[in-house]
Amino acid sequence: MIADITVTEKSFGPKLLMHGIKFSIDDGEKVGVIGRNGVGKSTLFGIVAGVDKDFSGDIIFKRGTVVVSTAQEHHDMGDTTVLQYVLQGLPEYTALSHIMETYPETMGDDMKMIDEYTNALQRFDDKGFYQIEEQIERELDNFQLSGIAHRKFSTLSGGQKRLVEVVKIMHSDAHLALVDEPTNHMDYVAKEQYVNWMKTAREAMLVITHDRDVLNEVDRIIELKDGESVSYKGNYDAYLKQNAVSTGTQMNDFEMIEKRIVNLKAKVLDYQRLKEKARNPGTIQKFKRLEQDSRKELGELQAKEKPTFWIDKDSAASLNYKTAAQYDKFKAKNIRMNIKSDESRSKHVLVNVKGLSLGYGETPLFDGINIDLREGEAMELRGRNGAGKTTLIKALLGDDTPVRFGGDITLDKHMRIGFYEQEVSEVYFDLPLADAIEKMYLSRDLSISDTKIRNLLSNYLFNEGDANIPLAKLSGGQKARFQLISMLADEPQLLILDEPTNHLDLPSIEELETALGKYSGAILYVSHDGFFRQALGGDVVQVGAK
Numbered sequence: 415m416i417a418d419i420t421v422t423e424k425s426f427g428p429k430l431l432m433h434g435i436k437f438s439i440d441d442g443e444k445v446g447v448i449g450r451n452g453v454g455k456s457t458l459f460g461i462v463a464g465v466d467k468d469f470s471g472d473i474i475f476k477r478g479t480v481v482v483s484t485a486q487e488h489h490d491m492g493d494t495t496v497l498q499y500v501l502q503g504l505p506e507y508t509a510l511s512h513i514m515e516t517y518p519e520t521m522g523d524d525m526k527m528i529d530e531y532t533n534a535l536q537r538f539d540d541k542g543f544y545q546i547e548e549q550i551e552r553e554l555d556n557f558q559l560s561g562i563a564h565r566k567f568s569t570l571s572g573g574q575k576r577l578v579e580v581v582k583i584m585h586s587d588a589h590l591a592l593v594d595e596p597t598n599h600m601d602y603v604a605k606e607q608y609v610n611w612m613k614t615a616r617e618a619m620l621v622i623t624h625d626r627d628v629l630n631e632v633d634r635i636i637e638l639k640d641g642e643s644v645s646y647k648g649n650y651d652a653y654l655k656q657n658a659v660s661t662g663t664q665m666n667d668f669e670m671i672e673k674r675i676v677n678l679k680a681k682v683l684d685y686q687r688l689k690e691k692a693r694n695p696g697t698i699q700k701f702k703r704l705e706q707d708s709r710k711e712l713g714e715l716q717a718k719e720k721p722t723f724w725i726d727k728d729s730a731a732s733l734n735y736k737t738a739a740q741y742d743k744f745k746a747k748n749i750r751m752n753i754k755s756d757e758s759r760s761k762h763v764l765v766n767v768k769g770l771s772l773g774y775g776e777t778p779l780f781d782g783i784n785i786d787l788r789e790g791e792a793m794e795l796r797g798r799n800g801a802g803k804t805t806l807i808k809a810l811l812g813d814d815t816p817v818r819f820g821g822d823i824t825l826d827k828h829m830r831i832g833f834y835e836q837e838v839s840e841v842y843f844d845l846p847l848a849d850a851i852e853k854m855y856l857s858r859d860l861s862i863s864d865t866k867i868r869n870l871l872s873n874y875l876f877n878e879g880d881a882n883i884p885l886a887k888l889s890g891g892q893k894a895r896f897q898l899i900s901m902l903a904d905e906p907q908l909l910i911l912d913e914p915t916n917h918l919d920l921p922s923i924e925e926l927e928t929a930l931g932k933y934s935g936a937i938l939y940v941s942h943d944g945f946f947r948q949a950l951g952g953d954v955v956q957v958g959a960k
Contacts, residue, residue: 416441416476416590416618419462423470424454431457434642435471439590439618446629446650447622449638450722450746450919451875451891455622458638459483459592462620475590480505483592484579488567496570496578497563500550503582507543510534546585553581557604558799573599584611591615594622595890598916601799602942624920626650626945639722658729664721665740671715678712722746724921727928748921749895750873751929752902761788764829764908764936765810770821772805778819779805780958785938789907792930792937792952801958803940807833807910810938832906834914838885838893847871847888847896848881854900870899875922890917898926911939915946 421435431454439445449455460466462473463483475481482503491499501507513534521527538544551563557577562570570578576599583591597605605627612619613631620636623629629650637644637657644660646653682705689701723744725733730741764787771781779802787793795803805816809823811833842850848867855862871881874895880888885896894917901909909930915923927949930937941947 418474421471444632446632480588482586482588766824771819772816797957830906832901834901843886907935
């Protein structure tokens with residue numbers, strides 16, 4: 415065992431976020447952390463990393479354990495370059511470098527300092543630090559971050575900073591790595607490299623992710639649910655099977671509690687009536703005591719919150735009749751997407767692209783792109799980051815900034831397009847969520863009312879308090895759900911999806927896949943989620959080199 419983690423209480427003001435987190439991590443074990451948006455996954459990471467100390471519990475590491483984690487925020491970076499930032503994150507590098515750089519000038523004949531200097535040289539060599547800068551630059555190239563090693567870290571985009579964090583972890587040579595959503599912003603080549611490294615790395619890992627390709631390569635999955643943690647041995651496929659069984663048991667237990675509540679309510683009334691009818695003091699006391707005991711048990715059971723029940727759709731389809739009926743009754747609320755579905759598809763051509771070549775300045779990013787997309791069809795745009803997928807999408811959306819070097823684009827003139835993009839437009843950032851929804855609808859000349867806004871908030875798992883929170887302060891998952899609302903606002907016939915599964919939790923991803931499977935329009939998508947691509951299918955258009 416390398417770490418033993420116990421959180422008995424973690425609160426934010428009056429809200430109790432966690433109360434029963436307990437699990438251990440073994441040497442070299444790869445552990446995935448999942449849970450609905452808002453359950454406290456990043457908070458747990460802050461606790462394990464030692465950044466958040468405002469909790470009750472214990473985080474115990476094996477003596478000598480070196481822990482590293484991806485940073486969520488970067489402040490006061492000054493002129494620190496990318497290479498310097500990665501090197502600073504390597505255990506021992508900074509201390510050893512300091513000895514090697516400063517001791518020759520000051521140690522003289524001091525044998526203690528000479529020994530420390532000699533040991534530092536040997537340790538530096540043993541750790542492979544003489545070649546580390548070249549290795550880091552090569553890894554940055556692998557993640558399509560060529561040429562940024564000596565750029566100021568503060569000038570990078572959010573996505574680039576995330577990738578640099580992963581590179582830092584990969585070279586840290588720590589005992590335990592805490593990695594938060596590592597594959598967001600990675601293309602399929604970079605993700606494959608990360609997954610291969612994760613599988614063979616000697617360090618233990620605690621990885622927050624809803625990327626099912628990553629989860630299918632872990633040794634164990636920890637799910638945060640209802641303030642507690644549940645451990646499932648094995649990968650994602652094993653988790654789905656175990657979760658279906660355990661959820662069935664939990665639903666039985668909860669149904670028994672509900673029946674007991676009904677029974678206790680009846681008993682309270684019975685004991686109350688019997689007490690009022692009784693004349694013997696001893697009998698009165700007996701029924702009074704029975705009433706009080708029943709009320710106490712009733713209060714305790716009613717105070718228990720309803721557990722969160724979720725079973726993946728494939729496992730749910732194979733449930734027996736009784737368990738299926740329980741699941742329909744108790745299952746957790748999920749997003750409800752208002753997507754037009756109609757089996758009578760006309761196969762009308764919506765997008766036709768022939769021999770398209772686009773780029774900027776005098777250099778095309780790609781050429782020879784052909785698309786024939788009809789109603790009811792799905793098509794994937796596949797390519798490395800920077801190959802031109804976003805440029806192609808911009809052109810389809812009517813942006814004339816990219817230079818057209820050749821080819822034709824023909825779109826149905828009456829077609830409405832819904833676009834899911836990864837970044838929320840800055841025009842909504844400072845607005846409360848409800849106001850942002852209203853502004854988005856009005857900007858498209860669509861009718862909107864307070865009732866419709868409340869319904870949208872409910873359908874996409876927002877609570878009443880979220881309506882007044884500025885969009886900029888919402889979590890990544892909440893912003894993703896706002897983007898879904900925006901995409902579907904005017905019942906589009908064509909959906910263009912740019913990495914839609916980033917930031918969504920597993921039940922929401924599955925609901926998205928289910929809704930898109932019933933969609934009557936056409937779908938053009940970019941995704942590096944292998945499960946999502948398999949669910950949507952369709953022809954693949956390669957943008958740029960493979």
